[in-house]
Amino acid sequence: MQDTKTPVIDFQAKAHDLLPDNASYDSCLSCGLCSSGCPASGFYGMDPRRFIRMAMLGLNEELSNTPWVWTCTLCQRCAYVCPMSIDVSVLVGLARGNWPKDKKPQGIVRSCEAQMRFPSTSAMGVMPDDFVEIVEEAVEELREEDDRFKTIEAPMDKKGAYFFINQNSREPATEPEELAPLWKIFDYVGADWTYASKGWAAENFCMFTGDDDAWKEMVKQRVDAVNELGCKVWVNTECGHSFYTLWKGVERFGLQADFEAASLISYYALWIREGKLPVNSDWNTKGLKFTVQDPCQLVRKSIGDPVADDLRYVAKKLVGDENFIDMQPCRSANYCCGGGGGFLQAGMNEQRLAYGKRKFDQITATEVDYVLTPCHNCHSQITDLCDHHDGGYQVIHFWTLICLSLGILGKNERRYLGPDLAGIGLPKDVS
Amino acid sequence: MNGPDPTGTKTFETEVLIIGGGVTGTGVMRDLALRGVNCLLIDRKDLNAGASGGNHGLLHSGGRYASTDWETAAECRAEAEILKNTAKDSLDECGGIFAAVDGDDPDFAARFPEHCAKAGIPCRPLSPAEARALEPSLSDKVFAAYAVDDATVDPFRITLGNVNHAQHLTDSVYLPHTEAIDFEIANGTITSVLCRDMRTGDGVRIRAKQVVNTAGAWAMNVAKLAGCADVAVLYAKGTLIISNARMSNGVINRLRAPGDGDILVPGGTVSLLGTSSDNIDSLDNVRPTIEEVDRILREGIGMVPSLEHTRFIRAFSGVRPLLQASGADVDGRKASRGFRLFDHEDQGLSNFASLVGGKLTTYRLMAEKTGDLVARRMGNTASCKTATTSLPTGEADRWTEPGFAPRYWYKRNDPTDAILCECEMVPQSGVDAIAADAVGAEKHMTLRAIALRSRIGKGSCQGSFCAARVTSHLYERDVYECGEGREHMRDFVSERFKGVRPVLWGKQMPQMELAEALHCGLMGLDLQGTRDDESGDGTP
Numbered sequence: 010m011q012d013t014k015t016p017v018i019d020f021q022a023k024a025h026d027l028l029p030d031n032a033s034y035d036s037c038l039s040c041g042l043c044s045s046g047c048p049a050s051g052f053y054g055m056d057p058r059r060f061i062r063m064a065m066l067g068l069n070e071e072l073s074n075t076p077w078v079w080t081c082t083l084c085q086r087c088a089y090v091c092p093m094s095i096d097v098s099v100l101v102g103l104a105r106g107n108w109p110k111d112k113k114p115q116g117i118v119r120s121c122e123a124q125m126r127f128p129s130t131s132a133m134g135v136m137p138d139d140f141v142e143i144v145e146e147a148v149e150e151l152r153e154e155d156d157r158f159k160t161i162e163a164p165m166d167k168k169g170a171y172f173f174i175n176q177n178s179r180e181p182a183t184e185p186e187e188l189a190p191l192w193k194i195f196d197y198v199g200a201d202w203t204y205a206s207k208g209w210a211a212e213n214f215c216m217f218t219g220d221d222d223a224w225k226e227m228v229k230q231r232v233d234a235v236n237e238l239g240c241k242v243w244v245n246t247e248c249g250h251s252f253y254t255l256w257k258g259v260e261r262f263g264l265q266a267d268f269e270a271a272s273l274i275s276y277y278a279l280w281i282r283e284g285k286l287p288v289n290s291d292w293n294t295k296g297l298k299f300t301v302q303d304p305c306q307l308v309r310k311s312i313g314d315p316v317a318d319d320l321r322y323v324a325k326k327l328v329g330d331e332n333f334i335d336m337q338p339c340r341s342a343n344y345c346c347g348g349g350g351g352f353l354q355a356g357m358n359e360q361r362l363a364y365g366k367r368k369f370d371q372i373t374a375t376e377v378d379y380v381l382t383p384c385h386n387c388h389s390q391i392t393d394l395c396d397h398h399d400g401g402y403q404v405i406h407f408w409t410l411i412c413l414s415l416g417i418l419g420k421n422e423r424r425y426l427g428p429d430l431a432g433i434g435l436p437k438d439v440s
Numbered sequence: 441m442n443g444p445d446p447t448g449t450k451t452f453e454t455e456v457l458i459i460g461g462g463v464t465g466t467g468v469m470r471d472l473a474l475r476g477v478n479c480l481l482i483d484r485k486d487l488n489a490g491a492s493g494g495n496h497g498l499l500h501s502g503g504r505y506a507s508t509d510w511e512t513a514a515e516c517r518a519e520a521e522i523l524k525n526t527a528k529d530s531l532d533e534c535g536g537i538f539a540a541v542d543g544d545d546p547d548f549a550a551r552f553p554e555h556c557a558k559a560g561i562p563c564r565p566l567s568p569a570e571a572r573a574l575e576p577s578l579s580d581k582v583f584a585a586y587a588v589d590d591a592t593v594d595p596f597r598i599t600l601g602n603v604n605h606a607q608h609l610t611d612s613v614y615l616p617h618t619e620a621i622d623f624e625i626a627n628g629t630i631t632s633v634l635c636r637d638m639r640t641g642d643g644v645r646i647r648a649k650q651v652v653n654t655a656g657a658w659a660m661n662v663a664k665l666a667g668c669a670d671v672a673v674l675y676a677k678g679t680l681i682i683s684n685a686r687m688s689n690g691v692i693n694r695l696r697a698p699g700d701g702d703i704l705v706p707g708g709t710v711s712l713l714g715t716s717s718d719n720i721d722s723l724d725n726v727r728p729t730i731e732e733v734d735r736i737l738r739e740g741i742g743m744v745p746s747l748e749h750t751r752f753i754r755a756f757s758g759v760r761p762l763l764q765a766s767g768a769d770v771d772g773r774k775a776s777r778g779f780r781l782f783d784h785e786d787q788g789l790s791n792f793a794s795l796v797g798g799k800l801t802t803y804r805l806m807a808e809k810t811g812d813l814v815a816r817r818m819g820n821t822a823s824c825k826t827a828t829t830s831l832p833t834g835e836a837d838r839w840t841e842p843g844f845a846p847r848y849w850y851k852r853n854d855p856t857d858a859i860l861c862e863c864e865m866v867p868q869s870g871v872d873a874i875a876a877d878a879v880g881a882e883k884h885m886t887l888r889a890i891a892l893r894s895r896i897g898k899g900s901c902q903g904s905f906c907a908a909r910v911t912s913h914l915y916e917r918d919v920y921e922c923g924e925g926r927e928h929m930r931d932f933v934s935e936r937f938k939g940v941r942p943v944l945w946g947k948q949m950p951q952m953e954l955a956e957a958l959h960c961g962l963m964g965l966d967l968q969g970t971r972d973d974e975s976g977d978g979t980p
Contacts, residue, residue: 021685030749031947035684035685035751035947036751036947037900038900038901038904038950038951038954039862039863039899039900039901039904039905040905040954041862041905051855054849054850054853054855058862059859059862059865062846062862062863062864062865062899063846063850063865065684065685065709065900066709066842066843066846066864066865067686067709067843068843068846068847068850071847071850092950092954093947093950
């Protein structure tokens, strides 16, 4: 089935239709700021500027068929630095959608198909009943293990709860012990929250297949689930694209959402400012250094500076001002790590690791011990880069460090910590 | 046969010397070479430096002249057919339409089919809806329209192809930047033409049996050098503007008496709108003006409204060398588009001919008539073969075609072959091929000479990046040494800027601010000393 012909798109005409007049391909200055800052530059002879020029020169067949569109992570750094604000990713997305299904990277296609199969919308195939059961078991275990949490709850389908929390499938499917730190934080601040048995999953690989209908369908199921429970705020877990997919999807597809979409990071910052989450860096007696990865989807592509500020505020409170080192460039100008856009699932490992070398070098230049990644794809990719390029850093979620700082991080919740932190802050009766 | 003579002047011998490297001069060169004649072609600048490089690239169906000059129209139709059969690679058979919009003369429009019929030009009536389906950018105020067989032609590819073919057939030679300055005449026969190499200042003597003057707008000057007072050329300056993207499928002509801004011609990946027509007295400092651009655009918008918001990247001008018959109308638009071959025998010369007037579309026929005269004078009985012989394209002469470079580069998939011109995606290998093997390739080739043989500098950035990149590459290849590359770069970008200046608004403005930052702010080209300017060519 590998011989299905890819239809040919008229890219120049589509750019004219889909992009604003003053930021269409016709406005390109050929300056190359897009390409010099694009880690996918060079794969298959392509880069963002070349994509635009080839469109203008009518090389539609070549553009319709180049596998480069699967190495572009749709991170939009090119659009961010473009003096004319040209967004190349719009037509890269179009080109992806134009590929016959049997030619698209099957890892992405299968993940999307898995999401479409059950009302969980989980790319890892975790069904609604399984999710409910896994959460119940994990809550039971937590109550039994630690007296401090013997009444803790992980509410399911609770009507009228203030927060609707989505959940990346990775934790329930493969590392359930990573679920509890977040619950402990909600418990600590007294948040009124709920999971749902339907539409609970965060990830959306359908968005990466270029299939707009599938993207819309996934977001709609989730929006319906939140509307149904009457929650005020939908909070996504520490994950970039899962925020973007709903935040952008509601606008793009004109969906009726009776709630606000917010990032967990913003609430961490709020709760710290309000004194509800009294974290500090007293535990960091060794002066371990930390940096933070700005997820493209959360920072550059959606909330921008406010969440970039919050990321740094939370990180500095946790590790100490003097122990926080920013990568350069950072915030909205940050480089994509190479874990986005479905690259992790695309089966193009050689290109993905080469793409990520730029990120690896950025991290290495900071000489940090830990990288905080409020994003599952960043977390996986930056861990992979460390293994592949023999780096010396650890990659962790914020929830781990928040619980560590508050002295509530359980013994089995430390898989991503290095030996230097493995024993810090363990409750005395457990250690 | 060539070598320095005892006085130190380099001497060339040839059967036929052709003065003027436009489409007619190169056409004559190929015509004669196909008859087995060795030719030497000179141009004081380079190929297509005059009207051959400063036009729409329109291969007329004849419709344009059907109503005013049916003989030219019929000639266009016949010649266009021949070129479609023999020079396919250089053409885009895109078709064309004639459309009249509200305000245009309905009688003129109504008589169009009858005029076309008289000249034997196929024309098919279209309803306004059909016309707009064919050309969506056409005004919704169109009330009459006809489809015709217009096509477009790449005049650079034709010229390069002509010279390449002649070189191949009879070892004919092309010498760029060589100006004729004097004729040595004995007993009514030109024995030598004395020339000057414009780059080195050295003298060049050319001995030829026959001399042909195809200097276009400069034909009168050349004829006078030979003592002939019979050639009279009317200079009609025409200005055109180039859009950043192709705006139509085929040629769009305004169906009215010929006027400003009434033809929009696709040129591969861009479109050309023109022209203006203004009589001028001097060939010095011919360059597009803001007033002309405004005029062309004002008229063009009536036909294609989106021109109002179109990004234009450059304007350029050419001078039509029109035949001035004694007592003829002085309006350039009404002057004949026909041509005339002067044998100068009444001027007392037996081996000199001047070919004047005509059109790009009819260049082959003009060359045939000239070839017939010259061959007859030389006792050569071979007949003309250009009507049936295909025009081959040399390996190094394919780079003028829009879209060729990126396809070639992409297919070749060689990551070491870096792109030098990003807009038109011309790779190193293209520049290397041109510098080594293109028609007119020579040591220390200028940036403008390379650009003329490729798409370099013709994209939206108009040389902002490629000027520096190609220059650097040529230093690396030891083509340039010391400060010469910097001079060529300055010359190239200032020549480009003359064309950009009159279209400097909207989207092209930030482009040129970036160019200024690079060329002046970064490289300080504005502070560099000036050199003699060889400008004036209208390469689009």
